[in-house]
Amino acid sequence: MQRRTFLLASSAILLLPFPALAASGKHAVLYKNPQCSCCEGYADYMRQNGFEVDVKPTNDLAEISRKAGVPEGFEGCHTMFIDGYVIDGHVPVDVVEKLLAEKPAIAGITLPGMPMGSPGMAGTKTENFIIYAVTKDGKAPTIYAAA
Numbered sequence: 001m002q003r004r005t006f007l008l009a010s011s012a013i014l015l016l017p018f019p020a021l022a023a024s025g026k027h028a029v030l031y032k033n034p035q036c037s038c039c040e041g042y043a044d045y046m047r048q049n050g051f052e053v054d055v056k057p058t059n060d061l062a063e064i065s066r067k068a069g070v071p072e073g074f075e076g077c078h079t080m081f082i083d084g085y086v087i088d089g090h091v092p093v094d095v096v097e098k099l100l101a102e103k104p105a106i107a108g109i110t111l112p113g114m115p116m117g118s119p120g121m122a123g124t125k126t127e128n129f130i131i132y133a134v135t136k137d138g139k140a141p142t143i144y145a146a147a
Contacts, residue, residue, distance in 0.1 A: 026050060026051045026052065026082060026083070026100070027051070027052045027053075027054075027082070028046060028051050028052065028053045028054070028080050028081065028082040028087075029053075029054045029056060029080065029081050030042070030043050030046075030053055030054070030055050030056065030078055030079070030080040031056050031057075031058050031061060031064050031078060031079045031080070032055060032056070032057060032058070032061065032077075032078040032079075033057070033058070033059070033061055033077075033078070034057035034058070034059065036077065036078065038077060038090075038114065038120050038121050038122075039055070039077060039078040039120065040055065040120075041119075041120035041121070042077075042078065042090055042119055042120030042121075043055050043120075044120070045093070045119040045120050046080075046093065046096075046119075049093040051082070051093075053080075061075075061078065061079060062075065064079050065079045065086075065088055068081070068086035068088070068107060068108065068134075069086065069107035069108070069134045069135065069136060069138070070086060070088045070107075070108075070110050070134050071134070071138075071140075071141060073112070074088070074110050074112045074132055074134070074141055075088055075089070075110070075112060076088035076089015076090060076091070076110050076111050076112060076113065076114075077089055077090060077113070077114045082096065082100065083100055085099055085100070085106075085107070085108040085109070086107055086108030086109075086110075086134065087099070087108055087109055087110070088108065088109070088110035088111070088112075088134070089110050089111035089112060089113070089114075089118075090111055090114065090115065090118035090119050090120050090121055090129075091109055091110070091111045091119075091129075091131055092118070092119055092129065092131075092147045093119065094147065095109065095131050095144070095145045095147055096109075098145060099144075104133070105136070106133045106134060106135055106136065106144075107134045107135060107136045108133075108134050109131050109132065109133055109134065109144050109145075110131065110132050110134055110141065111129055111130075111131050111132075112132070115127075115129055128146045128147065129146065129147045130143055130146055131143075131144050131145045131146070131147060132144055
């Protein structure tokens with residue numbers, strides 16, 4: 001009887017839909033301009049690197065970034081939230097992983113603009129990407145990483 005129970009339980013696990021298995025991974029919510037396609041490319045990049053990403057088109061992207069603590073002039077192309085942090089722009093996954101592993105006392109990180117060759121963007125990378133730490137208290141961003 002125990003063998004039969006084991007086999008039935010094992011079969012049931014294999015029949016679970018893939019999203020149920022993916023739910024054990026890292027979940028992100030990405031807000032983007034409805035007309036922007038590079039943001040979809042970034043979401044796909046994050047999925048390829050083990051994240052479950054929900055994409056939410058919005059016309060209030062600047063307001064979402066501002067409320068998350070990203071100062072004007074430091075905004076990226078889209079705003080993503082993971083584990084209580086804001087990640088603004090096309091931040092490389094290794095820097096996102098660093099943030100999630102270190103868990104610093106900041107609001108999040110941002111790669112301003114839409115740098116060519118960054119994850120999800122077309123073109124060739126021609127310079128280091130400077131990723132900034134965004135504070136919770138409104139102080140000026142500081143350099144968090146270069147990639």
